[in-house]
Amino acid sequence: MSIQQFDLNDNIMYLKGVGPRRAAALEKLNIFSMYDFLTWYPRSYEDRRQITKICDISIGETAIVYGRISNITFRDIRQGLSVINAILSDGTGHLRIAWFNQKYLTEKLSSGMRLVIIGKVTRDSWSGSPMISSMNSFSILAPGEQPELGIMPVYRSTAALNQTFFRTAMKNLLNRMPPIEEILPSEITEDLHLISVDRAARAVHFPKDAEELFDARRRLSFDELFSIQCGLLLIKRQTQDEERGISHKKNGKLVKAALESFPFELTGDQKKAFKEICRDMEKSLPMRRLVQGDVGSGKTAVALLALVKAVAGGWQGAFMAPTEILATQHYELFTRMLEPLNIRVGLLSAKITRTKKMREEVYKKIADGELDIIIGTHAILQEGVTFKNLGLVITDEQHRFGVAQRAMLEKKAEMIPDMLVMTATPIPRTMTLTIYGDLDVSLIKQLPPGRKVVDTRARTGRSRKKIYEFVKDEILKGRQAYIVCPLIERSESGTLTYIEPATELYKKLSAGIFRSIPCGLIHGKLKPKDKDEIMEQFRQGKISVLVSTTVIEVGVDVPNATVMVVEYAERFGLSQLHQLRGRVGRGSEKSYCILISDSKEGIAKSRLEIMETTHDGFKLAEEDLKLRGPGQFFGENQHGLPDLKIADVFKDIEVLISARDAAEKYVTDDKNLEYFANLRKNLALAYGDKFRQITEA
Numbered sequence: 001m002s003i004q005q006f007d008l009n010d011n012i013m014y015l016k017g018v019g020p021r022r023a024a025a026l027e028k029l030n031i032f033s034m035y036d037f038l039t040w041y042p043r044s045y046e047d048r049r050q051i052t053k054i055c056d057i058s059i060g061e062t063a064i065v066y067g068r069i070s071n072i073t074f075r076d077i078r079q080g081l082s083v084i085n086a087i088l089s090d091g092t093g094h095l096r097i098a099w100f101n102q103k104y105l106t107e108k109l110s111s112g113m114r115l116v117i118i119g120k121v122t123r124d125s126w127s128g129s130p131m132i133s134s135m136n137s138f139s140i141l142a143p144g145e146q147p148e149l150g151i152m153p154v155y156r157s158t159a160a161l162n163q164t165f166f167r168t169a170m171k172n173l174l175n176r177m178p179p180i181e182e183i184l185p186s187e188i189t190e191d192l193h194l195i196s197v198d199r200a201a202r203a204v205h206f207p208k209d210a211e212e213l214f215d216a217r218r219r220l221s222f223d224e225l226f227s228i229q230c231g232l233l234l235i236k237r238q239t240q241d242e243e244r245g246i247s248h249k250k251n252g253k254l255v256k257a258a259l260e261s262f263p264f265e266l267t268g269d270q271k272k273a274f275k276e277i278c279r280d281m282e283k284s285l286p287m288r289r290l291v292q293g294d295v296g297s298g299k300t301a302v303a304l305l306a307l308v309k310a311v312a313g314g315w316q317g318a319f320m321a322p323t324e325i326l327a328t329q330h331y332e333l334f335t336r337m338l339e340p341l342n343i344r345v346g347l348l349s350a351k352i353t354r355t356k357k358m359r360e361e362v363y364k365k366i367a368d369g370e371l372d373i374i375i376g377t378h379a380i381l382q383e384g385v386t387f388k389n390l391g392l393v394i395t396d397e398q399h400r401f402g403v404a405q406r407a408m409l410e411k412k413a414e415m416i417p418d419m420l421v422m423t424a425t426p427i428p429r430t431m432t433l434t435i436y437g438d439l440d441v442s443l444i445k446q447l448p449p450g451r452k453v454v455d456t457r458a459r460t461g462r463s464r465k466k467i468y469e470f471v472k473d474e475i476l477k478g479r480q481a482y483i484v485c486p487l488i489e490r491s492e493s494g495t496l497t498y499i500e501p502a503t504e505l506y507k508k509l510s511a512g513i514f515r516s517i518p519c520g521l522i523h524g525k526l527k528p529k530d531k532d533e534i535m536e537q538f539r540q541g542k543i544s545v546l547v548s549t550t551v552i553e554v555g556v557d558v559p560n561a562t563v564m565v566v567e568y569a570e571r572f573g574l575s576q577l578h579q580l581r582g583r584v585g586r587g588s589e590k591s592y593c594i595l596i597s598d599s600k601e602g603i604a605k606s607r608l609e610i611m612e613t614t615h616d617g618f619k620l621a622e623e624d625l626k627l628r629g630p631g632q633f634f635g636e637n638q639h640g641l642p643d644l645k646i647a648d649v650f651k652d653i654e655v656l657i658s659a660r661d662a663a664e665k666y667v668t669d670d671k672n673l674e675y676f677a678n679l680r681k682n683l684a685l686a687y688g689d690k691f692r693q694i695t696e697a
């Protein structure tokens with residue numbers, strides 16, 4: 001490929017060093033294009049500017065050592081624990097190296113090889129001399145290859161794609177990529193002392209020094225947050241349009257009938273939230289409201305009432321769920337509740353509308369107004385879907401939907417539909433203001449009465465056998481259980497604490513203690529189709545024990561599940577554990593949440609103890625913030641927040657505020673706003689004329 005033709009939108013397969021096989025592995029990480037790869041930002045960095053001589057090494061430090069290995073031995077200590085030992089020599093001394101649970105390395109390592117190892121130096125309990133057994137990383141050098149020095153990026157890697165691959169391929173990409181054109185107006189870059197996007201895009205992968213890295217992260221975070229702020233501003237402007245807003249009818253018979261058909265009375269908080277929603281809906285100014293409510297607080301009932309209210313006035317309503325499973329679940333519930341009221345509910349999902357014909361049938365019904373309420377995933381947003389008169393849109397678990405998607409929905413109708421966003425993630429108030437700046441907030445804090453608290457226990461690994469026996473007992477009573485693991489597969493870098501991944505735990509349990517019980521495995525790397533299939537089987541009770549990663553975290557409702565076991569619980573945030581716990585205790589049976597952790601750290605322990613006594617999601621969120629600091633609060637998947645690749649809304653609060661100010665100050669016309677709201681996408685297109693085409697179009 002010649003440089004002239006280089007385009008960041010090209011398939012990653014064409015990058016030197018990638019090819020079809022690796023491209024397939026990259027796809028699993030959602031990396032499809034050169035751009036996706038370029039924005040696959042390092043997870044962390046390794047300071048490899050200085051190699052330590054073995055004779056100078058001291059216990060407690062994290063050192064980079066370089067030498068030849070010899071005396072390689074392998075030993076199976078007991079089930080689940082094996083070790084490879086070797087000696088590393090660099091001419092100044094010898095150092096013992098140990099790899100735990102990485103048997104596959106026996107085939108890769110051989111005497112005389114040169115290695116660069118980075119890890120924490122500890123004291124060998126046998127000899128008392130220094131050793132490395134907890135490695136951050138290591139690399140085997142090819143003959144003639146020199147150890148690489150500098151600040152090295154560390155990427156999220158997989159079994160198929162290791163660090164060396166990422167580093168080499170990233171260098172290839174950066175070498176071939178022509179300069180990225182600046183897309184921010186110079187007033188902004190100069191005013192805020194932002195480095196150029198081109199320099200930032202490169203330096204974030206291979207920074208010269210800490211300062212350059214800081215500047216690069218700041219610039220890229222700015223772009224990300226700025227695009228969000230522009231999006232919010234754009235939406236706000238578009239929606240402050242009374243002429244295009246809908247005044248829904250005051251509550252009449254239909255809403256009353258729906259209320260009466262519930263097998264329960266609304267809680268005070270549900271009533272209050274619904275009242276706020278009604279007030280907004282009846283106004284001609286479009287509603288933009290966020291309903292925050294703890295898991296199980298009964299947001300769905302409120303959503304249903306709002307939809308009925310819209311339908312009562314002759315409008316259509318749409319309800320978007322983040323996954324097919326949840327969409328189907330809601331569809332079933334809504335159909336059951338609303339058919340007696342003669343409200344027509346339809347489901348729009350990739351599964352139901354597999355063929356073009358089926359799809360078009362549903363589309364037609366939506367367009368003709370033959371369906372009153374449409375439930376679906378983001379399939380609802382697809383081009384082919386036009387509503388006859390969409391009056392209300394509800395999105396469930398907002399963090400799966402971006403600002404751009406919200407804007408897209410608004411374009412679908414002549415009149416701007418009212419919009420309601422539901423989220424179970426407690427978001428600190430400052431966050432709500434900056435990230436959901438365009439939304440008003442209703443809170444549902446109260447849980448429905450009679451809700452039994454989930455009996456929560458923190459236990460160590462020593463009780464594992466007893467815990468599994470307990471799970472078995474529950475299954476024999478006809479219940480179901482979740483067992484959650486933090487990892488999917490064996491990870492590359494070995495650490496001293498072994499984490500049994502979901503895939504292996506599943507194998508072990510389904511062949512062992514749960515031999516006679518139908519087990520299932522679900523994780524994020526499965527195809528959506530397979531995930532749905534397994535979830536469906538669990539829902540129908542065909543699977544009794546579901547081993548899983550956190551993919552089951554949101555929304556799944558299986559009332560018959562009464563046990564949630566979380567392995568290596570110290571690895572999860574409190575809010576996350578609370579979400580997981582919310583998956584059980586949904587039926588009439590007593591439910592249990594067992595948190596297994598062997599962590600000896602005081603913080604980890606006290607965190608898990610808090611879980612035993614606290615059942616309020618908002619309180620847990622606060623505790624989490626206190627204990628772990630804001631940076632880690634949302635965990636890796638940035639709950640409740642737009643999908644951010646680099647910015648951290650807590651640490652980068654200064655950047656967030658400048659981004660908001662800049663959006664308000666500099667971007668005055670709507671076209672510009674729209675362009676910058678798509679900033680990240682536009683970065684990929686920012687070559688030559690394309691920039692102008694977009695801004696002038």
Ligand code: ADP
Nearest residue numbers: 264265266267294295296297298299300301448
């Ligand atoms: P959320 O979506 O907020 O997590 P759901 O709407 O799924 O919660 O409600 C959880 C459960 O509580 C459902 O089974 C629902 O039928 C029930 N529920 C909702 N509101 C009430 C109420 N006011 N009283 C009793 N049960 C309720």
Ligand code: MG
Nearest residue numbers: 246280281283
């Ligand atoms: Mg309104």
